[in-house]
Amino acid sequence: MEELKKVVADAIRRSGYATIIAGRLYTAEQLAKEVENETEIGRKMIEMAIKGTIERYSKKA
């Protein structure tokens, strides 16, 4: 889980854009911290990343 959190948080930091989630604005750094601290938003980011990765790879296959 720690490794997964690190990968997702790094990807969000690299991406760099701000994001409005549930009506609140997060900078890339704030969002990455949410992932590292495993908050509700952070867990949602991890789920989204897993789902997205599966869809991307299923397309390539």
Add this chain to the structure above:
Amino acid sequence: MGDNDTTIVRCDFDIATHVLSTKMAPEVIEYASRRLYRVVDLYKEKANKTELLGNFIYKVPLVVWGFSHGTENELIGPEIGSTVFDIGNAVWFNNKIVVIVACLTGRKLAPAMIDNGARVVFAYDDTLDIRVWSDTYEPLEGFKECITKPKLIYDGVKAKDVYEATIAEYNKWIEYWDEKDPVTADFLRHDRDCFKMYGSGESKITFSAYLLIGLTDIFAITYVVMWTILQVLRLTKPLWRKKR
């Protein structure tokens, strides 16, 4: 009154609603205006239940859009604790086509509107996530295009085709962002998966009514132009005689 009227409710009281009301909603307003719809724009302090009810009584719009924060039961208004659309006034949307651009409203509010007679409701059943540029809060490419895609309803397209076109738009931009920035693609994926249609997919604006009103406007303009030319000719006729 009727098929030619449309109402846009757009709240603007924080960053999220500012992005929705100034970066997304104007696209819909312009699209509808260009197609000869009479747009009633309930913006900022006008985005409240009283104005909405007055509008529904005097204009009877067929298509209604709501841009704001949402919960399962309501579209939130600008005043603290206020709402614009909620389960209590779902009956106001009887016979209407509704597009709600807000979080979570697909869970209970949209089904309640359908139960109270709305033709079709497009809404999101989870959080609506939007990626923006940090400095300008301008949405990244694809978000505005996908969120405002249900504007196709103004072209007389059936609701089920509008829904499919919106999903296709999401897929197009997901493919684009998968190459550039997978994190952004994942946000679009999430929005796509929580965008839902409730009610009858066969619902649409009757094209004949839309066309008839458009033609009526053209006839009226032609009449005014011809009448003006005729008056000018009448007034200048004595001058022609003098010249001879």
